Amino acid sequence: MEESPDPPFEKTYENLFTNFSAKNFRPEISAVEKCELPLIDLNELNLGDYESRSCKEQIAQASRDWGFFQVINHGISREILERMRAEQMKLFEKPFGEKTNYKDLNFSAGSYRWGTPSATCLKQLSCLIMEQFATIVSELSQKLVDILAEEMGSTSDFFKETCLPDTCYLRLNRYPSCPIYPQMFGIMPHTDSDFITILHQDHIGGLQLVKDGKWFAVKPNHDALIINIGDLLQAWSNNLYKSVEHRVVANPLNERFSTAYFFCPSYDTVIQSGSSNEPCVYRSFSFGEYRKQVQEDVKIFGHKIGLPRFLVSTH
Ligand SMILES: O=C(O)CCC(=O)C(=O)O
Numbered sequence: 001m002e003e004s005p006d007p008p009f010e011k012t013y014e015n016l017f018t019n020f021s022a023k024n025f026r027p028e029i030s031a032v033e034k035c036e037l038p039l040i041d042l043n044e045l046n047l048g049d050y051e052s053r054s055c056k057e058q059i060a061q062a063s064r065d066w067g068f069f070q071v072i073n074h075g076i077s078r079e080i081l082e083r084m085r086a087e088q089m090k091l092f093e094k095p096f097g098e099k100t101n102y103k104d105l106n107f108s109a110g111s112y113r114w115g116t117p118s119a120t121c122l123k124q125l126s127c128l129i130m131e132q133f134a135t136i137v138s139e140l141s142q143k144l145v146d147i148l149a150e151e152m153g154s155t156s157d158f159f160k161e162t163c164l165p166d167t168c169y170l171r172l173n174r175y176p177s178c179p180i181y182p183q184m185f186g187i188m189p190h191t192d193s194d195f196i197t198i199l200h201q202d203h204i205g206g207l208q209l210v211k212d213g214k215w216f217a218v219k220p221n222h223d224a225l226i227i228n229i230g231d232l233l234q235a236w237s238n239n240l241y242k243s244v245e246h247r248v249v250a251n252p253l254n255e256r257f258s259t260a261y262f263f264c265p266s267y268d269t270v271i272q273s274g275s276s277n278e279p280c281v282y283r284s285f286s287f288g289e290y291r292k293q294v295q296e297d298v299k300i301f302g303h304k305i306g307l308p309r310f311l312v313s314t315h
């Protein structure tokens with residue numbers, strides 16, 4: 001028998017299937033309206049003052065109103081993105097045992113796994129396999145936080161000091177076609193725990209996000225990268241920029257690939273919300289403290305609570 005490329009599934013989740021009933025979980029996911037994310041042409045940053053100013057304003061406005069936008073002319077060629085996807089597909093095809101022995105990929109414990117090792121019941125299970133490793137600092141993420149900092153009247157020195165190679169990481173996602181759709185998500189509703197995420201998805205679709213209290217499906221755009229604001233940037237900006245809930249709907253027929261780059265600081269970095277002239281929405285916390293709280297909450301409640309845990313007490 002050929003060795004499977006995937007981490008063991010039934011073994012990991014054996015106990016969750018014992019009481020499985022299809023009635024358990026049926027999220028209303030299929031009837032969701034499609035939306036066009038704000039599409040921003042980063043080439044405008046290289047044109048005159050007027051275009052550059054307007055481009056920066058669009059980035060800040062989308063980060064305030066949507067927490068999500070797409071960029072084109074982002075400096076990463078189509079060829080590179082296609083090569084990355086081809087390598088990603090090759091990696092996912094390799095037998096599981098072979099991959100976990102890879103020296104050059106620096107797989108740490110748990111970096112190659114089914115999406116929800118902490119799941120305590122079937123509805124928390126994700127139809128997703130991910131491989132994750134520390135990586136370089138992307139120029140694009142630096143450029144974007146630079147602009148977002150400038151637009152809120154601050155500077156991005158903080159990010160330069162703290163988001164380093166090894167604190168940022170790249171996650172390769174493979175969503176296999178899902179036999180128990182729609183009982184299972186590709187990835188459960190969540191916000192990202194970083195500063196910003198850069199996402200490259202294939203043409204299958206399935207990414208959905210919340211806007212004005214409603215779920216919308218994001219139309220795939222071959223040329224664009226999707227950018228979303230994470231919790232740390234929402235806290236740092238004192239709620240100006242929004243870290244918005246998103247999820248991936250599983251697909252009963254097709255497998256789907258995406259790549260997510262997380263722009264993260266070191267664990268000892270302290271996130272200070274607000275400034276001297278406005279009250280802080282959140283108390284200061286280190287990224288390490290944040291991660292630990294998220295992991296504890298997932299263990300206890302089955303889901304992340306995130307920023308509300310760190311609100312400054314109003315009493
Ligand atoms: O695959 C996608 O489209 C989204 C992935 C995602 O939200 C994540 O990895 O945090």
Ligand SMILES: [Fe+2]
Nearest residue numbers: 190191192246
């Ligand atoms: Fe995410």
